[in-house]
Amino acid sequence: MYRNLIFKNPLFLLLILLIPLIFWLSQKRKNEASLHFPSLVHLKQMPRSLKVRFQPLIPLLRALVLILLIIALARPQLGVRKERVIEEGIDIILAIDVSTSMLAEDFTIDGKRYNRLDIVKRVLEDFIPRRFNDRLGMVVFAGRPYTVAPLTWDQDWLLQRLAELEIGMVEDGTAIGSAIMTSLNRLKDSEAKSKVLILLTDGKNNRGEIQPEVAAEAAKALGIRIYTIGAGSRGPVPYPVQDSFGRKFYQKVRIDIDDELLTEIAEKTGGHYYRATDTEELYKVYEEIDKLEKSKIEMTEFYRYKEFYPYFILWALIFLSIEIILKNTVMRRLP
Structure with a gap:
């Protein structure tokens, strides 16, 4: 200070x-207006x-x-x-899969089932406030990517946008390569010392014109680290469907995650691949990324x-x- x-x-x-x-002018005017008596000069010596x-x-x-x-x-x-010298701070894009496979309810809290996107939103509600020195942005994707929020320090606004996420808000599919490229476009002009993409998906790349491997090469060239997260249990999972009367019931379906591809993307850019099969593991994944990503930046001084x-x-x-x-x-x- x-x-x-x-x-x-x-x-x-x-x-x-x-x-x-x-x-000086005042004294001069006073002297000109005063009378001088030579006979009184001796009085000055008194x-x-x-x-x-x-x-x-x-x-x-x-x-x-x-x-x-x-x-x-x-x-x-x-x-x-x-001078606010922040010891920890980076630019982060959160890329979140909102395809229909995220409706699978294989995650639980206190014994109650929730779909994958609901759990991801809860985990990010805990993760975002912890990154109070960082700029965060958000991209969602399914058959194509969509930027929900550019990089911002306004966490309240970002949390509002997170709450608005819904499955089906983007045409269905899983365009991992396109999601990475859209995220890179948000990060490439950043002046932050560290730039990170955290990509979460529960499927395999099946849409988009850009191959994930090519997008990963672009991220490497730009110095952007990618952490990939595969969210979902192994094997058949409960998937909600409705009968002709609108009643909800579950079918066991198998949703495969391309662990090999997600590992390759992460390792190529200096990141890491995580597999989260339950709510607790997903929390731990974001906590570990939170601990790994630390860098120094200096905020604007103010008076x-x-x-x-x-x-x-x-x-x-x-x-x-x-x-x-x-x-x-x-x-x-x-x-």
């Missing part, structure tokens, strides 16, 4: 230079009274009052500069200013009052 004194209107300080001139000795105090007080008022007009401010002109006005009034009191009491002149 640093402190510095500034003047909001510094040009007013130039008026201080006029004060000697004003007093001892001077206390009143005479302190007579120059009046113009000095008047000058001090003027100086204080001029300084008040210049508006002195004491600025406190705080807070405190106004000091009222104090100068107050002291000017005090000295003006002293002058008035002295002129009408101790220093009072007879007509």
Whole structure:
């Protein structure tokens, strides 16, 4: 923290230079108006009274009052500069699969079933606030990618967008390569020292014109690290369907995750692949990524200013009052 004194209107300080001139002209006018008696010159050699000795105090007080008022007009401010040096901070894009396979309810909380996207949203609601020094963005994908939020420090807004995510908001499919390229476009112009993509999916790449391996090469060239997460239990999982009467029941379906591809993408970019088969493991995955990704950045410094002109006005009034009191009491002149 640093402190510095500034003047909001510094040009007013130039008026201080006029004060000697004003007093010189005032004294000159007084001398021209006074009468001089040569026969009284010898009186100057006589001892001077206390009143005479302190007579120059009046113009000095008047000058001090003027100086204080001029300084008040210049508006002195004491600025406190705080440099927020953040020791941990990176740019992160969260890429989330919202294809219909994410409807599978193989994740539970307190024994109650939830679909995969619901659990991912809950885990990210815990992860995002912990990255308060980072800029985060969000991309969702299914048959094609869609940018939900560009990089931002506004966590409240990001959490609102996260809450709005729904399965089926993008045409169905799993376009992993396209999702990576869209995320890279959001990160490539970033000036952050560390740039990270955290991609979560529960399927295999089956849509999009860009192959995931090609997208991973692009990420490597840009210095962007990719962490991949495969979300889902192994083997058949409960998938909700409705009968002709609208009643919900479950069918056992097999949803395969391409572990080999996701591992290749992560390792090629210096990241890591995680497989989360239940809610607890998914929480642990994001906690581990949270611990791994730490870098230093410096936030913009800012100032807070405190106004000091009222104090100068107050002291000017005090000295003006002293002058008035002295002129009408101790220093009072007879007509």
